[in-house]
Amino acid sequence: MVVGKRPNVLITDGLPAYHDAFSHEFYTKKNPQSKHINAIKIDGDMNNNTMERANGEVRDREKVMRGLKVKDTPILQVIRYFITL
Numbered sequence: 269m270v271v272g273k274r275p276n277v278l279i280t281d282g283l284p285a286y287h288d289a290f291s292h293e294f295y296t297k298k299n300p301q302s303k304h305i306n307a308i309k310i311d312g313d314m315n316n317n318t319m320e321r322a323n324g325e326v327r328d329r330e331k332v333m334r335g336l337k338v339k340d341t342p343i344l345q346v347i348r349y350f351i352t353l
Contacts, residue, residue, distance in 0.1 A: 274302045279319075282306055325350070 274294050280286035287306055294302040326347055333343070 274300075276300065277303045277305060279305045 274296070278286075278290055278294065280290075287304065290302075290304045290306075294304070296302075326344070329343065329347060
């Protein structure tokens with residue numbers, strides 16, 4: 269884990285690789301346990317449309333820039349600000 273703590277909830281679509289990764293990285297018998305919600309659909313009662321849209325925005329910009337070569341580039345902060353408006 270990069271940040272040193274587990275998330276309370278991990279929301280993904282139904283791709284089996286996400287379940288395997290969740291089990292490998294976040295499964296524990298100790299409390300608090302992380303919850304994996306993996307039945308996300310576009311028209312369901314819970315969705316991750318906002319996050320998918322944000323990922324698309326970053327990917328569109330990255331393609332034009334031919335990849336982000338510097339991790340602390342200010343363009344990521346601009347994109348983050350734009351998405352939260």
